[in-house]
Amino acid sequence: MLVCMLTAVCLLLTTVRANLSGTTVHSGDCVCVSGTGVRARDRAGLHGTSVVGTYNTGTCFKIYGGILTTDGFKWYEVSNGGNRMWIAGNFLTKGTSSQCAAGSCSAEQKRLACELAGSANVQAAHVHPSGVHDGAYANNNLHDMCNGLKAQRSHYTCAECRSPGAPGGTTCLSLNLLKFLQDLKNHGRVIINELSGACHGCSSRHYSGLAVDLHNDARSSEYMTKCKTHGGLPLDEGNHIHCQFYDGAHPNW
Numbered sequence: 001m002l003v004c005m006l007t008a009v010c011l012l013l014t015t016v017r018a019n020l021s022g023t024t025v026h027s028g029d030c031v032c033v034s035g036t037g038v039r040a041r042d043r044a045g046l047h048g049t050s051v052v053g054t055y056n057t058g059t060c061f062k063i064y065g066g067i068l069t070t071d072g073f074k075w076y077e078v079s080n081g082g083n084r085m086w087i088a089g090n091f092l093t094k095g096t097s098s099q100c101a102a103g104s105c106s107a108e109q110k111r112l113a114c115e116l117a118g119s120a121n122v123q124a125a126h127v128h129p130s131g132v133h134d135g136a137y138a139n140n141n142l143h144d145m146c147n148g149l150k151a152q153r154s155h156y157t158c159a160e161c162r163s164p165g166a167p168g169g170t171t172c173l174s175l176n177l178l179k180f181l182q183d184l185k186n187h188g189r190v191i192i193n194e195l196s197g198a199c200h201g202c203s204s205r206h207y208s209g210l211a212v213d214l215h216n217d218a219r220s221s222e223y224m225t226k227c228k229t230h231g232g233l234p235l236d237e238g239n240h241i242h243c244q245f246y247d248g249a250h251p252n253w
C-alpha cells in the first residue's frame with residue numbers, strides 16, 4: 001500500500017510474500033517448495049549455474065547449510081537424497097519436521113524402478129499432455145524412484161479437478177504397479193504417458209502412485225488383461241489405457 005506522510009513523501013510498503021527469505025532457518029530445518037516447476041540449481045544464482053531439477057508445491061527438503069544472496073535472490077542450499085542443490089527463497093516456505101521425515105520407498109520398489117528406467121523397452125514421457133512443465137513426468141518418476149527419492153506429483157488444476165487440483169508433493173509408485181509394468185516391458189515395448197504426475201480427477205489413484213496411463217497401441221488388449229492379472233482395474237480411455245491398483249482393497253467391479 002502507498003502511505004503518504006505529511007511531507008508528501010510517499011513510502012511504498014510492499015506486502016511481504018510468504019517466502020523463506022525473511023525467515024531464520026538452520027541446517028536440518030525442513031523447507032517446502034511453493035510453486036510449479038520451481039528450479040533447483042547446482043550453485044546459487046541464475047547465471048553460470050545449471051538446473052538440476054524442477055519441483056512443485058509440497059516437495060520438501062532439509063536445509064543443508066548454505067545461504068547466499070546473488071542475482072536478486074536469496075538462495076538456500078538443500079539436501080536431496082544426498083545431493084546438494086540451491087533454490088531461491090522466494091519459492092520456499094518453512095515446513096514441519098514431519099514433512100521432511102516421510103519414509104522412503106522400499107528397496108524392491110527402487111530396484112523395479114531402476115529396471116524400468118534402464119530398459120530399452122520402456123519409453124516414459126518427458127512431457128504432460130497439458131503442456132505444463134514440471135518435474136513430474138513419467139520419466140522423472142522412474143528416475144527419481146531409482147535414485148532413492150519418491151516420485152513427484154504435479155501441482156496444477158484441470159477440468160477434471162478444478163479445486164484443489166493435482167496435490168503436488170511426492171509419493172511412492174506402488175509395488176503392484178511396478179510389477180505390472182515390469183511384466184509388460186519383459187514382453188515388448190511399452191509407452192508410459194503418466195504415473196504420479198499430471199492433473200486427473202481430484203481423488204485419482206495417480207496421486208497415490210497406484211495408477212498408470214499407457215499409450216494405446218497394438219498391445220492395448222494385453223495391457224487390459226495383464227492389468228487384471230496383476231490385481232488392477234483397467235479402463236480404456238481412448239488414447240490411453242488407465243490401469244489402477246488398490247493396495248490390498250478389492251476393486252468394485
Ligand SMILES: [Zn+2]
Pocket residue numbers: 200206211212213242243
Ligand atoms: Zn489415468
